[in-house]
Amino acid sequence: MAYGPKIIDHYENPRNVGSFGTQADIKTRRDVGVGLVGAPECGDVMQLQIKVNQENGLIEDAKFKCFGCGSAIASSSLATEWLKGKTLDEGLAIKNTQIVEELALPPVKIHCSVLAEDAIRAAIADYKTKNGIATQAEQSAAH
Amino acid sequence: MPPPSDSRNDPFSVLGLAARFDLDPSDVERAFLQRVAAAHPDHVADDLPGPDQDEAEAVVARLSNAREALLDAERRAVALLARMGGADASADRSLPVGFLQEMLEVREAMEAEIAAEGDAARQRWGRWAAERRTGHMNRLRTWFEAPTPPLAEIRRELNAWRYVERMLEQLDSRPGTGSV
Numbered sequence: 610m611a612y613g614p615k616i617i618d619h620y621e622n623p624r625n626v627g628s629f630g631t632q633a634d635i636k637t638r639r640d641v642g643v644g645l646v647g648a649p650e651c652g653d654v655m656q657l658q659i660k661v662n663q664e665n666g667l668i669e670d671a672k673f674k675c676f677g678c679g680s681a682i683a684s685s686s687l688a689t690e691w692l693k694g695k696t697l698d699e700g701l702a703i704k705n706t707q708i709v710e711e712l713a714l715p716p717v718k719i720h721c722s723v724l725a726e727d728a729i730r731a732a733i734a735d736y737k738t739k740n741g742i743a744t745q746a747e748q749s750a751a752h
Numbered sequence: 753m754p755p756p757s758d759s760r761n762d763p764f765s766v767l768g769l770a771a772r773f774d775l776d777p778s779d780v781e782r783a784f785l786q787r788v789a790a791a792h793p794d795h796v797a798d799d800l801p802g803p804d805q806d807e808a809e810a811v812v813a814r815l816s817n818a819r820e821a822l823l824d825a826e827r828r829a830v831a832l833l834a835r836m837g838g839a840d841a842s843a844d845r846s847l848p849v850g851f852l853q854e855m856l857e858v859r860e861a862m863e864a865e866i867a868a869e870g871d872a873a874r875q876r877w878g879r880w881a882a883e884r885r886t887g888h889m890n891r892l893r894t895w896f897e898a899p900t901p902p903l904a905e906i907r908r909e910l911n912a913w914r915y916v917e918r919m920l921e922q923l924d925s926r927p928g929t930g931s932v
Contacts, residue, residue: 632857647852649841649911652918654855676859676922 613713619683642736653677657728680718684725763818838903
């Protein structure tokens with residue numbers, strides 16, 4: 610299967626790999642949102658973290674760890690790049706189809722981009738929960 | 753309960769074998785060879801029109817896929833659950849509580865130790881994963897043989913097992929991103 614240059618670049622040189630602290634630290638840090646997701650179809654594990662500037666509400670940094678295939682690594686690497694400088698709402702607006710398009714993912718690897726989108730949503734939801742901000746699901750449940 | 757999946761995709765039906773988790777591999781091979789002998793393209797006369805040849809090849813491909821599925825314990829369990837009308841992995845993604853966190857930490861430790869120790873760590877984690885695999889298989893065997901197999905529990909067990917198999921698949925390949 611032939612992969613495009615962007616996916617290979619992100620796989621060979623993944624951006625923003627790492628963590629904002631130990632697993633215990635990031636669970637309690639209020640400025641960090643953590644999303645841990647898995648793909649039951651393939652068994653890949655992905656953790657994505659956002660660090661939010663408490664003053665202006667912008668995502669000022671993002672990091673990830675991914676134990677999976679090259680497409681999953683590239684998708685999460687790209688997601689962390691896109692998240693930086695965005696508001697939480699702009700982060701939630703990132704769609705897996707944009708990742709598919711940017712990386713030219715083949716159809717069998719679309720679930721890797723879904724995993725990255727799931728990780729973004731989980732990280733933002735975790736941040737909101739930690740900071741007492743209602744998530745969209747909670748808002749609609751309240752109506 | 754929903755009807756069983758299309759019998760053309762059900763490897764037990766394709767090979768005419770009783771649908772159980774404990775299958776003797778030699779029974780799978782015997783059923784495969786008998787059916788291939790009956791359907792192989794070489795047995796179709798050369799002067800027959802194309803569609804017959806294509807059809808024979810399609811049958812052999814289906815038999816071959818069914819053989820591979822039934823010889824692999826994980827795929828056999830997946831096929832068995834599908835027959836019973838259980839959810840597939842994309843419809844029910846549930847996992848035991850805390851499982852993903854444990855798997856993340858295991859994968860991180862595995863990568864760090866392989867980076868430091870090489871093959872010794874590879875073998876140690878290979879044994880760890882093989883033990884996990886045995887645990888999954890034992891629980892699935894019990895559940896599949898129950899008078900009313902607990903489909904949701906089986907699905908969750910299979911979901912967790914996939915991560916263990918993924919770990920084994922990646923033991924010998926390039927590391928992920930945990931040790932960078």
